[in-house]
Amino acid sequence: MNNQLNIDWPHFLANYWQKKPVILRQAFPHFCDPITPDELAGLALEQEIESRLVSNLDQKWQATYGPFTEQDFTQLGETNWSLLVQAVDHWHDQAATLVAPFRCFPQWLFDDLMISYAVPEGGVGPHIDQYDVFIIQGMGKRRWRVGDINPNYKQFCAHPALLHVEAFTPIIDQEMTAGDVLYIPPGFPHDGVCLETSLSYSVGFRSPTAQALVTGFADYLLEHDLGKVHYTDPNLTLPPDPLNVSPHEIERLKSMMIALINQPDYFNHWFGEYISQSMHSLNIESVEPPYHVDEVIATFKQGSQCHLVNSIRLIKVAETYYIHGEALDLPRPMIEKISHLHYFDQSAIAEFIDDKKVMNQFTHWLNRGYWYFVD
Structure with missing residues (x-):
């Protein structure tokens, strides 16, 4: 069940990416839902998976976090609620196929696939997101209203778990049916209301803040005891006002900090570690008992395929993969062979299969649970 995406990416990037929202009609021709509502509800029962139930009865918003029980679902009415499950691509193989058409984007920006099931009048209310999102309509219909960007919009808590935005004038006000895709850049207010029982799939992209980047880099320096360079000024002269920090001194202090960021051995390694970590739990299990390298070689030679765990983040920074x-x-030649393959067999690594040293290194990562065998 591989839905094919029909988008002219160069035209899209030139005209819409982080510029303005757009509905791309039938971007997925003949769209087929890769997951059922019951399967989605089943995921929401699991402890490791992030989920929310959002309802709006008599203009009173409620939001509760999972994991849920089957009884929680039996108590819901026929209107005004929605179930949202985060990072479904980590846990459901068929749902994960919806991510594949977006693999042409820089993958360090990709976040996850969130899926929403909603009944008539269900939604999460008008709000603003600070990331790029493609919302794919599955079964059913939703009406989407999207406003123009405006830094002066007032936001408020309709519920402790729901940040809403004041009323806005829509620049898009359209119904979406199966196969339509709505793209919304960061900062544009939007509100989707279910017209009939439906599934929606949100492919989201990260938008890290400068604050998060600086904090993460500083934590890395502290953890690795790096950057312990003291301030110096061998050309110091007596200032007219000893209480004043001169512009010259401010610039030297800033240069000290910038020099750390410009040190590639520090910054690149930190960023590779930082950006290759998922913001959500992954379906990773270490192998117990661990494979021996001879078992791994024999398994490949028996015809088994090796699969990369769904949506695990494999990123290249400079010349290093993370x-x-x-x-x-x-070894670099092996990484380059397999890094773009979601799964591979012996033929992809034929030149390495009898190299015990190389295969022993791969066995280490296989035992970590980052790849797994399928017969």
Whole structure:
């Protein structure tokens, strides 16, 4: 069940990406839902999976976080609620196929696939997101209203778990049916209301803040005891006002900090570790008992395929590959063979299969649970 996406990416990037919202009609021709409502509800029962129930009865908003029980669902009415499940691509193989058409984007920006099931009048209310999102309409219909960007919009808490935005004038006010895609850049207010029982799929992209980046880099320096360079000024002269920090001194202090960021051995390694970590739980299990390298070689030679865990983050920074927060210690030729493959068999690594040293290195990562065998 591989839905094919029909988008002219160069035209889209030139005209819409982080510029303005757009509905792309039938971007997924003949769209087929890769997950059922019952399967989605089943995921919301699991402890590791982030989920929310949002309802709006008599203009009173409520939001509760999972995991839920089957009884929680039996108590819901026929209107005015929606179930949202985060990072479904980590846990459901068929749902994860919806991410594949977006793999052409820089993958360090990709976040996750969130899926929403809603009954008539269900939604989460008018709000503003600070990330790029493609909302794919599955079964059913939704009406989407999207306003223009405006830094002066007032936001308020309709519920402790729901940040809403004041009324806005829509620049898009349209119904969406199966296969339509709504793209919304950061900062544009929007509100989707279900017209009939429906599924919607949100492919979201990260938008890290400068605050988060600076904090993360500082934590890395502290953890690794780096950057312990003291301020110096060998050309110091006596100032007219000893209480004043001169512009010259301010510039030297800033230069000290910038020099750390410009140190590639520091910054690149930190960023590779930082950006290759998922913001959501992954379906990763270490192998117990662990494979021996001879078992791995034999399994490949028996025809088994090796699959990369769904949506684990494998990112290249400069000349180093990172996976799930770690530098990937594998020979460069092998990494380049398998890094773009979601799954591979012996034929992809034929030149390495009898090299015990190389396969022993791969066995380490296989035992970590980052790849797994399928017969």
